[in-house]
Amino acid sequence: MNADISGFSERKEAGSSSGTIKIAICGVGLIGGSLALCLKGKPGYRVVGHEIREESAAKCAELGVVDEATTSLAEAAADADYIFLCVPVGRLNDYIDELSRLPLKPGCVMTDVGSTKASIVEHAAQLALKGTTFIGGHPMAGSERSGVEAASADLFENAYYVLTPTEDAPAEAVQALEKLLRWTRAKIITTDAARHDRIVGAISHLPHMIAVALVNQIAGYNESSDLYRSLAAGGFRDITRIASSDPIVWRDILVNNRQVLLELLSDWRREMDEFTRLLESEDGEGVAERFKQANDFRNRLPERRKGMITSLYECYVNVPDQPGVIGRIAAELGQARINLSNLHIIESREDVPGVLRLSFRRQDDLDRAVALIRSMDYIVYF
Numbered sequence: 293m294n295a296d297i298s299g300f301s302e303r304k305e306a307g308s309s310s311g312t313i314k315i316a317i318c319g320v321g322l323i324g325g326s327l328a329l330c331l332k333g334k335p336g337y338r339v340v341g342h343e344i345r346e347e348s349a350a351k352c353a354e355l356g357v358v359d360e361a362t363t364s365l366a367e368a369a370a371d372a373d374y375i376f377l378c379v380p381v382g383r384l385n386d387y388i389d390e391l392s393r394l395p396l397k398p399g400c401v402m403t404d405v406g407s408t409k410a411s412i413v414e415h416a417a418q419l420a421l422k423g424t425t426f427i428g429g430h431p432m433a434g435s436e437r438s439g440v441e442a443a444s445a446d447l448f449e450n451a452y453y454v455l456t457p458t459e460d461a462p463a464e465a466v467q468a469l470e471k472l473l474r475w476t477r478a479k480i481i482t483t484d485a486a487r488h489d490r491i492v493g494a495i496s497h498l499p500h501m502i503a504v505a506l507v508n509q510i511a512g513y514n515e516s517s518d519l520y521r522s523l524a525a526g527g528f529r530d531i532t533r534i535a536s537s538d539p540i541v542w543r544d545i546l547v548n549n550r551q552v553l554l555e556l557l558s559d560w561r562r563e564m565d566e567f568t569r570l571l572e573s574e575d576g577e578g579v580a581e582r583f584k585q586a587n588d589f590r591n592r593l594p595e596r597r598k599g600m601i602t603s604l605y606e607c608y609v610n611v612p613d614q615p616g617v618i619g620r621i622a623a624e625l626g627q628a629r630i631n632l633s634n635l636h637i638i639e640s641r642e643d644v645p646g647v648l649r650l651s652f653r654r655q656d657d658l659d660r661a662v663a664l665i666r667s668m669d670y671i672v673y674f
C-alpha cells in the first residue's frame with residue numbers, strides 16, 4: 293500500500309482539477325454525519341455522502357448534512373481526495389475490499405472512524421490500495437444516540453481524535469488528514485492500533501458492557517416490582533446512559549475487540565471479588581479506601597472535556613402531569629434560541645410528576661435554559 297504519492301501535497305492544497313476537494317463519507321450516521329457537518333460548506337470542499345439505502349441517502353441530502361448523496365460506492369469514491377468509512381466496525385473490511393476494486397484517485401487518503409483499530413489497519417495493509425493511503429482513525433466523542441438526526445458539527449470539539457498510521461504511511465498523507473480534521477476542532481493524536489484497542493477497550497468498551505449488564509440486572513429485579521424503575525435516580529442514570537447505545541454498532545465493537553475485553557473482564561471480576569471480600573469481612577475501612585482511590589483518579593480527570601466524561605450538559609426538570617407542559621418548555625427554549633440537543637421524558641405516568649432530561653451541547657445553553665425554566669416556576673436540578 294501507499295505506493296506513489298508524488299505530487300501529493302500540491303494536490304491536497306490545490307484540490308482536484310475542478311478546484312474542489314472531494315470528501316466521500318460512507319455511512320452518514322451519528323459520526324459520519326457529524327464529520328460531514330464539520331466539513332460541508334468549508335471553502336473548496338464538496339462533501340458526498342454514501343448510504344446503502346435510497347431513503348437514507350435522500351434523508352442526509354434533505355437534511356443538508358452533505359452536498360450530495362448517492363447509493364453508489366463507485367460514484368462516491370470516484371475522484372475523491374478523502375474517503376471516510378463511518379459504518380459499523382463489522383462492515384469496515386468489506387468497504388475496504390470493495391474500494392480496492394474501484395478506480396480511486398491517486399493520492400486519495402482513506403480513513404475510518406471505527407471504535408477498534410487493529411483489525412481494520414491490518415486488513416487495509418494487506419491490500420494494495422493502488423496509490424492511496426489508509427490511515428486508521430477514531431474520534432473519542434460520541435453519544436448513546438445514533439443516526440444522522442443525532443449528528444452535530446460540535447460533537448468533536450475538544451475531544452481527542454486518534455489516528456493510527458502505519459510506519460509506511462507517507463508523512464504528507466498523515467499531515468493532510470490532520471489538517472483536514474482541524475475543522476472538527478478535535479485534538480489529534482497518533483498512536484499504534486494495538487495500543488489504541490487496549491486503552492479504548494478499558495475506558496470505553498468495558499464501561500459499555502458494565503452499563504448494559506447493570507441495566508439488565510436491575511431490569512430483572514424490576515419484573516417483581518416497578519419500584520426499581522421508579523426509584524432509579526441520579527446514580528443509576530449517570531452510570532447507565534451509555535446502555536442506550538446502538539446494539540449493532542456495539543455488537544461489532546465488542547466482538548472485534550474480544551481478546552482485549554476478555555482480559556479486562558477478568559480484571560473487572562477481580563475488582564468485584566474484592567468488594568465481595570470486603571463486605572463479607574465487614575471491612576468498612578477497606579470499602580472507604582476503594583472509594584478514596586477512585587475519587588483521587590476520577591477527580592483528576594479533566595472537567596467537562598468532551599469525549600472523556602461527557603459530551604453533554606444536562607439538567608432535569610420536574611414537570612406536572614398536565615397536557616402541553618413539555619411543549620411549552622420546548623417552545624420557550626426555541627423562542628429564546630437556546631439550542632436543545634436532546635429532550636427525554638424519564639418518568640411520565642398518570643398522577644405522578646414526570647421528569648424531563650434536557651441536554652445541551654454548550655454550558656452557555658444549559659445556563660440560559662436553567663434560568664429560563666426556573667423563571668417559568670419549574671424545579672430544575674442537575
Ligand SMILES: NC(=O)c1ccc[n+]([C@@H]2O[C@H](COP(=O)([O-])OP(=O)(O)OC[C@H]3O[C@@H](n4cnc5c(N)ncnc54)[C@H](O)[C@@H]3O)[C@@H](O)[C@H]2O)c1
Binds near residue numbers: 320348379380405438
Ligand atoms: N457512537 C459513538 O459514540 C461512536 C463514537 C466514535 C466512533 N464510533 C464508530 O463510528 C462508526 C459509526 O457509528 P455511529 O455511532 O455513527 O452509528 P450510526 O448508527 O449513527 O451510523 C451508522 C452508519 O452506517 C450505516 N450502516 C449501518 N449498517 C450498515 C451496513 N450493514 N452496511 C452499510 N452501511 C451501514 C448507517 O446507514 C449509518 O449511516 C462505528 O464504526 C463506530 O464504532 C461510534
Ligand SMILES: O=C(O)C(=O)C[C@]1(C(=O)O)C=C[C@@H](O)C=C1
Binds near residue numbers: 406407431435600603
Ligand atoms: O458518550 C458516549 O455516549 C460514548 O459512548 C462515546 C464513546 C465513549 O465510550 O466515550 C463511545 C464510543 C467511541 O468509540 C468513542 C466514544
